[in-house]
Amino acid sequence: MIEGVIRIGEFEWEVPMGWTPGMRVPGRFFLSDVLSNTLERGAVQQLANVATLPGIVKFSLAMPDIHWGYGFPIGGVAAFRLDDGVISPGGVGFDINCGVRLMTTPLTSATLDRRRDLIEQLYHAIPTGVGARSSTKVNEKELLEMMTTGARWAVDRGLGRPEDLVHCEEQGCMKDADPAGVSVKARQRGLPQGGTLGAGNHFLEIQEVKEVYDRKAADAFGVTQGQICVMIHCGSRGLGHQTCTDHLKILEQASRRYGIQLPDRQLACAPVDSPEGRAYYGGMAASANYAWANRQMIMHTTRSVLSRHYGLAYDEMVLVYDVAHNVAKFEEHIVDGKRIRVCVHRKGATRAFGPGSPDLPAEYASIGQPVIIPGSMGTPSYLLCGTETAMTRSFGSTCHGAGRVLSRAQAKKTISGRQVRDTLAGSGIIVRAPHDGAIAEEAPNVYKPSGEVVRVAEAVGISRLVARLEPLGVIKG
Amino acid sequence: MLIRVKAATLNDLFSEATVALTTVMYGDCRDAGIRRRITLEAADSDELLQEFLSEVLYISEAENIVFCGAQVRTDGRHLSATLTGEDFDPGRHNTGTEVKGISYSGLSIREEGENYAVELLFDV
Secondary structure, three states: OOOOOEEEEOOEEEEOOOOOOOOOOOEEEEOOHHHHOOOOHHHHHHHHHHOOOOOEOOOEEEEEEEEEEEOEEEEEEEEEEOOOOEEOHHHOOOOOOOEEEEEEEEEEOOOOOOHHHHHHHHHHHOOOOOOOOOOOOOOHHHHHHHHHHOHHHHHHOOOOOHHHHHOEHHHHOOOOOOHHHOOHHHHHHHHHHOOOOOOOOOEEEEEEEEEEOOHHHHHHHOOOOOEEEEEEEEOOHHHHHHHHHHHHHHHHHHHHHOOOOOOOHHHOOEEOOOHHHHHHHHHHHHHHHHHHHHHHHHHHHHHHHHHHHHOOOHHHOOEEEEEEOEEEEEEEEEEOOEEEEEEEEEEOOEEOOOOOOOOOOHHHOOOOOEEEEOOOOOOOEEEEEOOHHHHHHOOOEEOOOOOEOOOHHHHHHHOOHHHHHHHHHHOOOEEEOOOHHHHHHOOHHHEOOHHHHHHHHHHOOOOEEEEEEEEEEEEEO | OEEEEEEOOHHHHHHHHHHHHHHHHHOOOOOOOEEEEEEEEOOOHHHHHHHHHHHHHHHHHHHOEEEEEEEEEEOOOEEEEEEEEEEOOOOOOOOOOOOOEEEOOOOOOEEEOOEEEEEEEEEO
């Protein structure tokens, strides 16, 4: 383990006050011995840096997929008081509301025939990769509606079912969105990209439910063993990236003006209740709404393809849930016995609200929020649910994925994309990408084992396993 | 994605950083005569480089242009640059990695002997 970090439980570690100058609270993260071998000192430094920010509550936290990022570590969670705390784009990231959704189908592996053809059809129907443009024309007025109403904009346009909205975090729309916080440049980038998957680690995957661990929760989520599902992972595209860039500049100057000492300029921030803080929050929420609309559009295209290919009705393809991985939100949490309203930042972390929490649809209320953890191309993804423990230990948060162990450049140098594609095909997984380099960069062994990450999340109680899904076909951006 | 850039002058450092960014995103490029000009001011050279590359990223995506190079004149606080490039071609330029943003984390231009050097963290 990194020097100075203290083990305080089988899977829990503390970065004590003073580990880096100016810490206002300790850092805490959850990790097994297996995962600790890949922990970078830089990630712990970033966790400690977050602990220096004004108004941070209780701990600077990181989930079991902690790794070195920029500003916050990936897997970072921190809550800030509203009266003396800050809001920071470094706690959300460039890809605002990068997130994931899971949709069930009535298909099984036995009825999923012509799979290669299906993957090709999906690949050509959903714009994918660097420079991809949408086939759906959106004008300025519609873009404004996307930013203010999120997934509802798509549903109202016929690109989904009203029931889909209930199964999205925030019902697919942050109500405090303020498009005034989204610049002309960001809008220009967003106009042609609605319904596009993007590149990098974004993907659409056809999966089979291989194992159900919690029958009651799986029943509530509509998931059964052997069922074919679709997982979609993408975010707010250029609109969100530009919004982060724009506000980073504003907040970098604001930090100096408010006299906030920053150990890393990427942690640029402003008081939550300041003109700069409010402007970022409004623009971030508008970008988050764009991301929900984007994933809704992609899901609609997927339904169209599946409907044509297998004769399925749209209402047979049900959205289990849609979760955000990169976002800041105002939430109420109990801290030292008192319920307080805080600004929770989740950077590569998933909200994991437990049973009875607000914002859960009635059918999930007794179970907890569905939590969707994507694996890599050749490794399983997991469906989990939120817990009461998450509410008390991690501001209702858990991990978001596996986390890289090999950089993209190292992966490209040492791994042959073609070989990975052939190996995966030998295991029954069809991969389609714009080029083999994209496959090498996202090869299964460049990520930590997703099973170990969710095992730790369950062991510390911040989420509970419901089902394991294994990939059958992947479209990479 | 962490990129290390080294050059003999500050002008060249900014220019090489531009090529690094666009190569990561689009692979090879050939100058087809497209020109774009950028002028910027910032508090220091680190901020100037972050803003400059962010602007290159924006123009590239908004106008569908792949830049092959940049002629840069900067004193570390002010910058004027001419970018050269070609139209984005989905058949040739789809081999790269999308860059979401240029991070401030670790961005610190320094002198190394007779050269300038910087590490850039691209969010991909």
